[in-house]
Amino acid sequence: MKITILTLFPEMFEGFFNSSIIKKAKYKGLVEYRAIDVRSFTENKHNRVDDYPFGGGQGMIMFPQPMIDALRSVKTEKSHVIMMTPAAPTFTQKKAHELVSNYEDIILLCAHYEGYDERILDYVDEVISIGDYILTGGETAAMVVTDALTRLVKGVITEDSTVYESFENGLLEHPQYTRPVDYEGKVVPEILLSGHHEKIRLFNLKESLRKTYRYRKDLLEKRNLTEEEQVLLNEVISEENEK
Numbered sequence: 001m002k003i004t005i006l007t008l009f010p011e012m013f014e015g016f017f018n019s020s021i022i023k024k025a026k027y028k029g030l031v032e033y034r035a036i037d038v039r040s041f042t043e044n045k046h047n048r049v050d051d052y053p054f055g056g057g058q059g060m061i062m063f064p065q066p067m068i069d070a071l072r073s074v075k076t077e078k079s080h081v082i083m084m085t086p087a088a089p090t091f092t093q094k095k096a097h098e099l100v101s102n103y104e105d106i107i108l109l110c111a112h113y114e115g116y117d118e119r120i121l122d123y124v125d126e127v128i129s130i131g132d133y134i135l136t137g138g139e140t141a142a143m144v145v146t147d148a149l150t151r152l153v154k155g156v157i158t159e160d161s162t163v164y165e166s167f168e169n170g171l172l173e174h175p176q177y178t179r180p181v182d183y184e185g186k187v188v189p190e191i192l193l194s195g196h197h198e199k200i201r202l203f204n205l206k207e208s209l210r211k212t213y214r215y216r217k218d219l220l221e222k223r224n225l226t227e228e229e230q231v232l233l234n235e236v237i238s239e240e241n242e243k
């Protein structure tokens, strides 16, 4: 997999590309990362990359020329081109899987400042937002997408660790604990130390339902529960409403 970022701030990606799992994926040869400096493509004699919006309005708008020339310099027939913008559908785990299974060459365009010339969208395959808030630029959003895609590339992390996670099965992940058993009087739930696999499975499933009920009821509405899950959820609901 190859991920190319087009940005006015390539230096923002230096730490990101050279840390943790991203760095590992790069050294294992599983993912190739590049940040391309869009400003170096400008044909403006003062090196400008933006100007005031026609019709008036706040802020500066990125010219199409530097971004599209940068895109042309890296795009191949295989490339899937994505514009990072808050005016777009929200990125999800499902979208992450879809991108990793369908494309091996992904290009992410980052607009900075207040916006970009709408005609840039004629050169992209899709638009992605990472959530309902406004960032100063698409760079941190592109890092979010790059991170989420990387960990789904085969060989980057153990496959098991992606199966039970939040969103993979439509529920939030259950709480987890490690040593010590007693930390400042807060004790790990006894069942987890019992070695009783079936009881542990039920306990974790119930706590997963509890987190989802507390924080993301919308996920429960979208998901068909098994009979076992419905029983556990009913217990959770009465316990939560007693508090």
Ligand code: 6GU
Pocket (backbone or CB within 6 Å): 083, 084, 085, 086, 128, 129, 130, 131, 132, 133, 134, 135, 136, 137, 138, 141, 142
């Ligand atoms: Cl992709 N860009 C910006 N500037 N803000 C955002 C975003 C993207 N996604 C959510 N907020």
